[in-house]
Amino acid sequence: MLTKEELGRRLRIARFERGMTLKEVAARCGMSATHISEVERGKTSPTIGALQRISKALGERPSHFVREDALPQVRLTKASDRCKFYAADQEGTPLQLEIVSPGVPGGYMQIFHRTVPIGHGAKGFPMIGEVVLLCLKGMLRITSGEHKNVLREGDTIQMRLDDGWNGENIGEDEAELYAMLVSPTLFTV
Numbered sequence: 001m002l003t004k005e006e007l008g009r010r011l012r013i014a015r016f017e018r019g020m021t022l023k024e025v026a027a028r029c030g031m032s033a034t035h036i037s038e039v040e041r042g043k044t045s046p047t048i049g050a051l052q053r054i055s056k057a058l059g060e061r062p063s064h065f066v067r068e069d070a071l072p073q074v075r076l077t078k079a080s081d082r083c084k085f086y087a088a089d090q091e092g093t094p095l096q097l098e099i100v101s102p103g104v105p106g107g108y109m110q111i112f113h114r115t116v117p118i119g120h121g122a123k124g125f126p127m128i129g130e131v132v133l134l135c136l137k138g139m140l141r142i143t144s145g146e147h148k149n150v151l152r153e154g155d156t157i158q159m160r161l162d163d164g165w166n167g168e169n170i171g172e173d174e175a176e177l178y179a180m181l182v183s184p185t186l187f188t189v
Contacts, residue, residue, distance in 0.1 A: 002068055005042030007051075010065045012040040014058045017108075018128070018184060028057035059128045059184030075104045082113075087187065090123040090164060099187070100178065109182045116140065116175040121168030124161065129183025132158045133167075138175025141168045151177075 015025055022033040022040075029036075031053060038044045039054070046054065048062075055062040077100065086094045100111040108129075116122075116138070133142060135151040142149050143166040144159045150170070151157055159165065161183070169175040181187075 002066055003042070004039075004045040007045070007065055008040045008042040011036075011054060011058070014060060014065070014184070015040070018058060020058070025054065025057045029053035072105055075102070077101050090125050093122060095122050103186050108184055108186070109180065110186050112179045112181065114177055114179065116167070116169040116177070118169055118172065118174060121166065124165045124167075126164040127161045127183060127185065129161045129181060129185070130158060131161060131165075131182070132156055132180040134178040134180075136176040136178065138169060138173050139171030140175050140177065141170045142166070 015022070022036055026033040026036055029050075031050060035044075035050075036054060039046045039050070051062045051065065055065060082098055082100060084096055084098045086096055088094055095114070098113040100113050101109075103110040133140075133151065134156045135153055137153050140151045142151060142157055142159075144161075145163045147159070149157055
């Protein structure tokens with residue numbers, strides 16, 4: 001059975017991993033920093049509602065913090081196990097992605113492959129996390145906030161996703177890229 005001390009330790013580790021202060025978590029979940037500190041130190045158990053609010057502020061599902069079984073540390077994805085799926089961008093445009101690595105359960109990283117037709121683009125939602133894009137072929141214009149960059153074959157860009165992003169194939173051929181997403185909230189496929 002999960003103890004309140006272990007639950008508090010898991011919450012504190014998640015907060016540290018995200019570089020957040022007690023005050024930042026408190027502001028995001030509408031609770032006092034003192035109460036969150038007591039939960040993290042195992043001095044009190046949070047209610048289900050409080051755990052839901054703290055988890056959301058940390059970008060996780062509550063089940064991540066209360067599961068009793070140990071999560072696997074390694075996940076092999078064979079080429080034959082990769083799957084394609086559709087996700088919608090900020091404007092509702094469907095994007096086909098191939099998941100190269102769905103991530104380690106409870107982890108923070110996933111890798112996707114995408115082919116972008118000539119003239120097509122996408123606008124990504126703001127979220128907590130970072131992404132590295134590796135342009136395999138073609139030419140892409142990537143915009144994040146006031147930063148506009150052009151990626152050509154072999155170029156990479158790393159950016160925070162706080163303000164969202166915009167990507168567009170501006171080349172004369174189909175573009176292809178890998179996206180390495182690091183976020184407390186991953187895609188479930």
